Amino acid sequence: MQTDYVDSYYSRTRATDVEYAPLQGMIEADVCVIGGGIAGLSTAWELTQRGLSVVVLEKNRLAWGASGRNGGILGAGFAGPDSGLERAGPKAARALYDLSREGVRTVIENTTNLNLKGVDPVAGRISVSRYPDAKGMQDSIRTTAEKFDHHKEYLSTEKLRELVNSDRFFDGYFDPESYHIHPLNYCKGLAHHIVQTGGQVFEHSAMISMDHTGAEKHTHTAQGCVKSKYVVMCGSGYGGPEFGKTYNSLLPIATYVISTKNLGGRLDGLMNTKAAVGDTRLSCDYFRVTPTGELLWGGGMSGLAKSPANLAELMKNRVLEVFPQLADVEVDVAWTGLMGYSRHKMPYVQEVAPNVWTATALGGHGLNTGPAIARVVAEAIAENGTRHELFAPFGLRWNGSVFGPIAADMICAASNFGHKLRERFMK
Numbered sequence: 001m002q003t004d005y006v007d008s009y010y011s012r013t014r015a016t017d018v019e020y021a022p023l024q025g026m027i028e029a030d031v032c033v034i035g036g037g038i039a040g041l042s043t044a045w046e047l048t049q050r051g052l053s054v055v056v057l058e059k060n061r062l063a064w065g066a067s068g069r070n071g072g073i074l075g076a077g078f079a080g081p082d083s084g085l086e087r088a089g090p091k092a093a094r095a096l097y098d099l100s101r102e103g104v105r106t107v108i109e110n111t112t113n114l115n116l117k118g119v120d121p122v123a124g125r126i127s128v129s130r131y132p133d134a135k136g137m138q139d140s141i142r143t144t145a146e147k148f149d150h151h152k153e154y155l156s157t158e159k160l161r162e163l164v165n166s167d168r169f170f171d172g173y174f175d176p177e178s179y180h181i182h183p184l185n186y187c188k189g190l191a192h193h194i195v196q197t198g199g200q201v202f203e204h205s206a207m208i209s210m211d212h213t214g215a216e217k218h219t220h221t222a223q224g225c226v227k228s229k230y231v232v233m234c235g236s237g238y239g240g241p242e243f244g245k246t247y248n249s250l251l252p253i254a255t256y257v258i259s260t261k262n263l264g265g266r267l268d269g270l271m272n273t274k275a276a277v278g279d280t281r282l283s284c285d286y287f288r289v290t291p292t293g294e295l296l297w298g299g300g301m302s303g304l305a306k307s308p309a310n311l312a313e314l315m316k317n318r319v320l321e322v323f324p325q326l327a328d329v330e331v332d333v334a335w336t337g338l339m340g341y342s343r344h345k346m347p348y349v350q351e352v353a354p355n356v357w358t359a360t361a362l363g364g365h366g367l368n369t370g371p372a373i374a375r376v377v378a379e380a381i382a383e384n385g386t387r388h389e390l391f392a393p394f395g396l397r398w399n400g401s402v403f404g405p406i407a408a409d410m411i412c413a414a415s416n417f418g419h420k421l422r423e424r425f426m427k
């Protein structure tokens with residue numbers, strides 16, 4: 001079993017490498033959180049803030065999964081389109097969107113208030129279209145402003161190319177409420193404060209079985225057991241059948257990132273912005289210059305969770321489509337991560353049995369939604385809060401077994417093909 005961090009820009013630049021011992025023996029706590037990604041750690045943090053005793057069990061290292069490998073882009077919204085929120089009704093759609101913005105603010109506030117090292121938030125995100133789409137962009141800006149009071153600035157082709165100098169891009173908008181961060185440093189920093197506040201964190205401690213039928217829940221690892229009143233399951237795309245029904249409701253989708261060697265002044269004139277940039281495709285490209293001067297580039301999706309052997313080369317081709325001037329730039333490191341998706345693309349926030357919660361399926365938008373759902377679950381457990389009810393229309397849905405990944409892969413391929421046609425014929 002692989003238990004240390006994958007080689008990535010983030011693991012190479014982690015601010016601390018405190019390692020937590022595996023669980024040994026029987027311990028007791030109010031809440032046992034299973035999975036130490038951003039969902040699990042945020043849940044543990046929110047619970048300790050409300051005075052509950054918490055244990056976090058992590059199979060590998062903290063934020064070893066998607067939370068320590070992602071693009072680092074922190075912005076409002078959920079993994080699916082904003083229009084999907086309407087299923088909850090207009091009032092709840094607004095409340096859900098507000099919650100997603102609260103998730104963004106939570107990360108920034110925690111980073112500042114807890115003085116988390118090496119998270120280095122940089123404000124701003126530019127969204128770009130790869131074909132002329134002034135109307136589409138302006139409509140999207142208007143809708144978000146009218147429905148959610150979230151204001152973004154339209155960028156004409158000329159203005160956009162002053163910021164991101166690529167003839168691949170046509171129209172865009174600037175979102176001042178988004179950021180990019182170092183997600184692994186955020187998670188590891190938060191874990192330190194969970195422990196400082198009395199929480200207990202165990203790495204190399206996979207949950208292998210659960211007995212959650214009685215009032216006292218028993219969660220077993222190879223060498224220990226946690227007895228608790230509540231359980232919160234946050235295993236996401238790296239969880240297995242040990243999670244029961246939640247596992248059968250998740251689609252693990254692979255996606256990819258590279259970072260280059262430090263580019264010094266090579267990006268001057270190409271990226272005249274510190275903001276993150278992302279295009280509007282489902283399987284989009286997103287990129288940013290790190291505070292230390294590397295180009296970090298993410299993109300691509302595989303419903304079949306493929307991890308190509310020539311990943312660095314494939315990803316570099318994506319960079320060259322946008323910036324052909326970077327042909328001689330070296331990829332320093334390339335890595336793959338798995339996102340846990342639900343079929344409706346909204347997170348699962350559900351009490352699946354008395355006092356047993358699932359808080360997972362953040363898809364490709366977890367840096368804000370993890371902290372957001374963590375707060376509503378903590379409110380429900382500690383304060384009889386009701387905000388989790390906003391997620392009632394988005395309950396656990398069967399993943400389609402072996403057909404689910406094939407269908408997910410076909411959806412990605414069809415969406416890419418549609419975009420390619422638009423790029424070809426709408427120039």
Ligand SMILES: Cc1cc2nc3c(=O)[nH]c(=O)nc-3n(C[C@H](O)[C@H](O)[C@H](O)COP(=O)(O)OP(=O)(O)OC[C@H]3O[C@@H](n4cnc5c(N)ncnc54)[C@H](O)[C@@H]3O)c2cc1C
Nearest residue numbers: 035037038039059065066067070071073207236337366367
């Ligand atoms: C390459 C990539 C790029 C992305 N880019 C962005 C981005 O720019 N912005 C954004 O908002 N989101 C992004 N995402 C999505 C985001 O990273 C995820 O939505 C989020 O990190 C999921 O957090 P999580 O805690 O639910 O899951 P994870 O981070 O995957 O954590 C789950 C944890 O549970 C542990 N676990 C599993 N089974 C067990 C068990 N039996 N016992 C104990 N522990 C267990 C795993 O080891 C893992 O550490 C990206 C994802 C990837 C993969």
